[in-house]
Amino acid sequence: MESQTASPISAELRRRFNSAARVLVLTGAGVSAESGVPTFRGGGNTAVWKGMPFDVISSAGMVERDLPAVWEWFDYRRDLLKAVKPNAAHVTIAGWQHRFPDLTLVTQNIDGLHQKAGSHDVIELHGNIWRARCVTCSMTSESNEHRACVGCGDHLRPDVVLFGELLPTGAYDRAADAALGAELCFVIGTSALVYPAANLPVMAKRAGAYVVEVNPEETPLSDFCDEVLTGKAGDILPLI
Ligand code: OAD
Numbered sequence: 001m002e003s004q005t006a007s008p009i010s011a012e013l014r015r016r017f018n019s020a021a022r023v024l025v026l027t028g029a030g031v032s033a034e035s036g037v038p039t040f041r042g043g044g045n046t047a048v049w050k051g052m053p054f055d056v057i058s059s060a061g062m063v064e065r066d067l068p069a070v071w072e073w074f075d076y077r078r079d080l081l082k083a084v085k086p087n088a089a090h091v092t093i094a095g096w097q098h099r100f101p102d103l104t105l106v107t108q109n110i111d112g113l114h115q116k117a118g119s120h121d122v123i124e125l126h127g128n129i130w131r132a133r134c135v136t137c138s139m140t141s142e143s144n145e146h147r148a149c150v151g152c153g154d155h156l157r158p159d160v161v162l163f164g165e166l167l168p169t170g171a172y173d174r175a176a177d178a179a180l181g182a183e184l185c186f187v188i189g190t191s192a193l194v195y196p197a198a199n200l201p202v203m204a205k206r207a208g209a210y211v212v213e214v215n216p217e218e219t220p221l222s223d224f225c226d227e228v229l230t231g232k233a234g235d236i237l238p239l240i
Pocket of ligand 1: 027028109126162189190192194214219231
């Protein structure tokens, strides 16, 4: 008889995966790492831009002080992201949306790679780098070129959550609703250090969900999860 390699996926997870209807997936920078997008806390090379730390150039105060510099930084990041493609993790998660009657995908990423892989109705807690938003009337624009709002003529800014800013209205509430109703919750590629996103798996578990973490490193959530799959999302997710 051939010897079988033990699967990292437990029988319990398989059973729950086959029977769940309501699923919550929370992703962070780690899900895009294998596409070549640097993470925030993994020694990535985006930590300093022209001598300014990431949390200074990407801040609410900087939009007020020097909006052109903010755009320069975001144009640079958009340029890096243009050639980036979704990886096996994004593709697997996109497939899950067909598999489960009710799957809510919540991401902290702004790169748009989940949508590129085919996911729809993605809740983007931190916005999207490919959109802009008017500083005055908040009208959003998909265009990369315009730097004036077509609604009121004022300046556009990147439609992303910067340091010192609140999450987009409604996004967290929708994510929290899904967390409270989920039977199964995946936490993938996030250091689980940034709130309120990191609170979603906690809410889901307290409301009865089976919580599974996918990450090569331990996080503050690891001990709290029902199951931890240690490894890269692009390797692990296709096995589930
Ligand atoms: P972090 O950079 O804090 O964490 C990335 C996580 O991904 C770490 O736990 C890594 O171990 C894990 N990781 C690395 N490679 C992986 C792989 N191939 N597969 C799976 N996991 C992998 O990123 P986030 O948790 O997303 O907010 O950071 C949260 C927020 O902090 C960001 O959205 C950003 C930042 O401040 C804003 O910009 C508003």
